[in-house]
Amino acid sequence: MRLLTLPGVFAPISDSWMLAEAIRQEPLGPTATALDLCTGSGVLALTAAQCGAATTATDVSRRALLTVQLNAIRHGVRVRTLRGQTFAPVVGERFNLIVSNPPYVPSARPCVPRYGRSRAWEAGNDGRIVLDGICAGAAAHLRPGGVLLLVHSSLIGVDTTLYRLRETGLVDVEVRERMNGPLGPLMRAQQLTGTIPLGIDEEDVVIIRAVLPKFRTST
Incomplete structure (x- = not known):
């Protein structure tokens, strides 16, 4: 998939392509709905749309959303774009699939930046500000049987993510x-600030999958 990225929009790297392949393994069809949080260039939203899902993409960046719209036109698919933080633009809506490659790089700043290109990767001192919000809100935005797919670095705590997803009632929570x-280079840059210890040379990038149970209806 060839993508256009406007100036200031983070171009997808290996973690996004890894998650895009995981999306293709989900059984999506013409009645499925998908949500891509922190969409950036839109590679995940476009992948879901190509798989047949009616897809929504959210981001705080206007340039990112314009990038998604342009890429959707180039690839002949439709993606609804909404501006706002994670689930804020889709309050009350539920989806069969929620995907995200959120900002997850630990930074010297305790909060996420409000402006600039670094909004695409900086996520507070522990790298979990955006991720934790997604973990907390996913269950309320999934349809019964719906799937959540997340990607992030092992440096910010895989077990923490698994635990927080299970705490919200999601099941089959696993590293896929x-x-x-x-x-x-982004993680290396944070080593210079002392946010990441200098002795760390490697990381695991993980895809985490979780499911909202299908509840039985009373008769």
């Missing part, structure tokens, strides 16, 4: 895929 490799 794991890819080991050297720290990327």
